[in-house]
Amino acid sequence: MSIIKTIREQSGFTQAVLAKQSGLSLRTIQRLECTNKEPKGHTLKMLSNVFKIEPSVLQEKFQRIGKAQESEKTSIQLINLSILAFIGIPFGNLIFPFILWWKNRKSKLVDEVGRRIVNFQIIWWIIFSILMCISPFISRTFFSNTQIILYVLLVGYVFNIVIVFITAMKLRRNDFNFLKTPLRLI
Structure with missing residues (x-):
């Protein structure tokens, strides 16, 4: 929730009243x-006067929120990068x-985004396992001299690695709107 909105509501102001009393535009x-x-500057001074808060106290509230958001973002980035463990450790991506995610899910943002990441990995692992199981049968039926299981393995691994990098790029831009699958397993 917005810091300004929270303070405004606690003070009993509407946006229009706050704008009028502070001299700022709606x-x-x-x-x-x-x-x-x-x-910053004039805006900070005017809001501080209306809320009867020292400007440094108002700035401190924003800095605390900023540090908490950075900590949450770091936790989400670690969850995302830990997926790469599947390259050397079976089920490492799960x-x-x-x-x-379980250790850091106290934060609403980490809980929601971490849940989506883990959920996507479960779905990926199920689909990947099914494809690995049926590929020998498809290979024997349609491609008599080709072992497509190696292609399935390679494509599946590359796909998951690409998803990790796309997610990392979105996190870097503070875009937390990704991996929203219609199927939720956790």
């Missing part, structure tokens, strides 16, 4: 609440992300 108040960015 659009500025809406933007601050929507983006949750730290107000075990390590699950443990990291």
Whole structure:
């Protein structure tokens, strides 16, 4: 939730009243609440006056939130990168992300995003296992001289590695809207 919105509601102000009392535009108040960015200069001074809070105290609230968000982002990045353990450890893409998610799920953001990452890996592992099991039969039936199981293995691993890198790039841009599958197993 937005810091400005929280303080505004605790003070009993509407956005319009806050805008009028602070001398700021309604659009500025809406933007601050929507983006949750730290107000600077004149805006910080005017809001501090209306809320009867020292500017340094208001800035400190934003800095604490920023540190917490960085910690959450780091936890999500670790969950995502731990998927790569599947390259050398069977079920590593399930075990390590699950443990990291479970340990850090107190945060709403880490819980939701971590759950989506682990859920995607479970679905990937199920599909990958089924393809690995049926590929020898398909190979014998349709491709008499070719062992497609190696191709399935290679494509499956490369696909999962690409997903990890795409997710990492989205996390870097603070885009947490990914891996939303219609099937939720956890």
